[in-house]
Amino acid sequence: MTSSEEKDILNGITGSVNPGEVLALMGPSGSGKTTLLNLLSGRLMEPTVGGSITYNDHPYSKSLKSKIGFVTQDDVLFPHLTVKETLTYAALLRLPNTLTKQQKEKRAIDVINELGLERCQDTMIGGSFVRGVSGGERKRVCIGNEIIINPSLLFLDEPTSGLDSTTALRIVQMLQDIAEAGKTVVTTIHQPSSRLFHKFDKLILLGKGSLLYFGKASEAMAYFSSIGCSPQIAMNPAEFLLDLANGNLHDVSVPSELQDRVQTENSENDTANGKPTPAIVHEYLVEAYETRVAENEKKKLMAPIPLDEEIKAKVSSPKRNWGASWIQQYTILFRRGIKEHRHDYFSWLRITQVLATAVILGLLWWQSDSKSPKGLEDQAGLLFFIAVFWSFFPIFTAIFTFPQERAMLSKERAADMYRLSAYFLARTTSDLPLNLVLPVLFLVIVYFMAGLRMGAGPFFLSMLTVFLSIVAAQGLGLAIGAILMDLKKATTLASVTIMTFMLAGGYFVQEVPVFISWIRYMSFNFHTYKILLKIQYADISPIVNGMRTDSGFREVCALVAMVFGYRLLAYLSLRKMKLHFGA
Template sequence: MLTILMEMMILQFTDVTYKVVIKGMTSTREKDILNGITGCVNPGEVLALMGPSGSGKTTLLNLLGGRLNQSSNLGGSVTYNDQPYSKSLKSRIGFVTQDDVLFPHLTVRETLTYAALLRLPSSLTREEKTKRAIDVIQELGLERCQDTIIGGSFVRGVSGGERKRVSIGNEIIINPSLLFLDEPTSGLDSTTALRIVQMLQEIAEAGKTVITTIHQPSSRLFHKFDKLVLLGKGSLLYFGKASEVMAYFSSIGCNPLLAMNPAEFLLDLANGNINDVSVPSELEDKVHVGNGEAETRNCECIFNQYLVEAYETRVAKREKKKLLAPIPLDEEVKLKVSSPKRLWGATWWEQYTILYCRGIKERRHDYFSWLRITQVVSTATILGLLWWQSDTSSPKGLQAGLLFFIAVFWGFFPVFTAIFTFPQERAVLSKERSADMYRLSAYFMARTTSDLPLDLVLPVLFLLVVYFMAGLKMGAGPFFLTMITVFLCIVAAQGLGLAIGASLMDMKKATTLASVTVMTFMLAGGFFVNRIPVFISWIRYMSFNYHTYKLLLKVQYEHRMPVIGGTRIDSGLEEVCALVAMVFGYRLLAYISLRMMKLQSGA
């Protein structure tokens, strides 16, 4: 079995605070999300971050995982082997998000293999990386479904528990020193959730440090954790061994009045719910269950303040020091942790080729779906029948309307396919870039070029149907020139869609803007309006429909007449240059928009 070097990692966090700025209509205020959180987790331990919704546990997890380390609203210290966070740590940290962000049409084996090729050290060969993916499949018990696609909302695939194990496999494939998980049991049944937590135990026992948020675990799950951080309204209510938490709260006068799950009892405390909880004698006159909302809220605040103060005053400093006592570390290990150098698992070209292959495998299902093929073939057939063997010997028989429709159809179609590209992949891009799986430039080039061979198939099928049915100019030369012109139009239109999608990153807004833009370009395309007022004539030259239409007219009627329907046929060089400029210009705009997104810094 292939082994990957893994170093022990001690995570300590002391007096951590975090604030967010809330801007209102008339004023701006700061809201405290975390208030002085302190704790420590060592190799071989599983630390659970618990608390009700809105208590700050996911914020704390992101902060400890280095995802909020550059925020100006962050206070306190977080150290890894007694050193601050550095970019080199990304290659030693695994972070499993709450939502399983995976490509639906890739199989389990393909998903893990691509992760291995991109994330494992460049010192390993391709065969060794592939072998590591197979090993992880076996470790996670995914052999039965390794050739099954992941699936999604509209695509049937593996089960929810298997999806979660694949998400964890994506992270443990690099044999991380630190593994963070956000609600790994969310949405799973109790048996599947128990298997996931048992797997986390096994991962920790292998020498890794595991930190996970968990909302309301069953009693069986709760007893699997080594340490516990309990948060209430952003404050620390308890940090210590999970097995000692009930004894601690009993010592400060808080006991369950009913036999209940310890996790349920702790969440009641964190929420300020005292219905089934005994309260200390000093609080009996201050807190009691009332009917009014204001009275209930006041009771919760008083009880929460009592728990915070109790932890600060009654937990001996000696005990806190014992929990936070650092383990002596080799100086060489400290130097490795503090190294500022970012470590890529593959060269730029390797990243590009891997992402290119992954892109084709993932999107070929959408491109060649029966719905899309039927749409293209049906449209081509209808056009062929409407312009069946048109007589081109006279001006009345010219297929100018058909050529304009081709220019519009293959301008409209790619735009509304491409605008969803980056908004739909934003979650994947954010997750993978946060882990430094690849450079943004490699992803962008692979994403935009992997569509090109797929984009060529349907237009060829379209033209094979409509070209000969409509009786367009016969000959290999005119046919291939028509094909090249349509392909240029597609790539230019696709660039516009990518630019709109990347700049807005919102599907509704992008669709609205694209609709207005495409309609404007179509109207200025040279078929409906021949004389455009001077002050808006520039729109025509920005329209890929206009340039495509002129090129198609040139290919079909260059030797018959110099002007068709008010559109002059010239050399075509200007139109080709304009389309090529759009191909690169729109893509450059899309790339700049992605760079400006606050995903994660990186070249």
């Protein structure tokens, strides 16, 4: 059930941050920190958001993304690429097209040195099942992906989340170094240690979407003491501020004005609790800020700081600034796709699975004879299994493609690293050479062990048929994954689809009822099976297992149509998710 009721997530936020400064956005969970950060960085441009985002009175434009870096809370990186490869690909895709490939690669090396990643530059990033760099190094790589474009503004969402205090301190010190180089740094942070808190130049404290404090971080404690809220025991300043933002006044002095409000509310509600509720505390803090600080801060912000001509041109230009041409984007993404996914395609588990199946089939159909009707029927069963196996295997591999890479695609498209068409074509074609190796090994073993029709022509035609079936099945897997973007749903739908195709493929049931017989013409199993029968037995019998071994032209056309049709469907499905990918 959906509600059309509007909700104010952020209300009356005012603040400023200058080059050379680090601004921290603090507040409890649900206070609006990430929403504010996404709005400021241009990542959240939904039509339901009221108001406008301007940079020194200039409206936000897509070209401005080239001067803004955004580091997400989650470390979205490819696990099988090394640190150097990750940053090099980012440089090749994001740096201006005016730079040469060598200059872009040098910039990647410079960032590695700047972030202190030299020791692990040739180590894989790693992930859940792949050993790689440490958590702090992963976060530095994520930051490196953004500072590689030398941004004027750098936004970070919870950069210290999940890190120990020492590693978190190193990250914040690194942010200070970036700011001191003339950059403007804005970061959300949940509950920093006292050492971290004192590293920030400015602070915005949010509570339920409202501004409770903006100013120098070093003056925050003095401000809250001035309105009667000060800790009664030694406390981490960040912990004290978050308690206030949550309306929790344990171990905190209660100002007389707030105490009067509590007594008034108690008398009106006929209660004698005597403790201020979080709602009353929040209301008091918001009013205190608005009456004591807000007006002065707003006056300071009335006169915008003049921008230099280069940034002004970028801000006012509505065009995107692609770092590489379409062909370059495709080439870079193709190379990256092969490097990242070769580990999955050539894992020992997959190789063992394919080779073991091939040997078992070879032994079961060892030197089978197609001259007798019984032998021919047995061989037809083998051909049907090959057609099913090399549609079943790739479809379930392809299903994972887009759901697993959704976060990466979202992040990179939001940064305008490449066109969706270049990514899609590179992602779907980089799998083709990887998809060819194991089927060749499989067919070499099965073909000669089973004693299928000898000769270079029949063998290579069988190989081409299997490869065409693989690419068609892969297309269906890509389409299902792109449409549903949910692995459980996609796997279920693919299982039902492949089972239906298999049953309608003409081997188990030759006399398929008329009302469902049309399904076989959508089945790549059916078309692959017919072509394989044609290759093996066209000279022996015109009909095998009830199947007519005709020219095979229609079956080839049907498979080719599936290869392109399913991929087009997958691409259009990704296009429809435009808003989700920040395109």
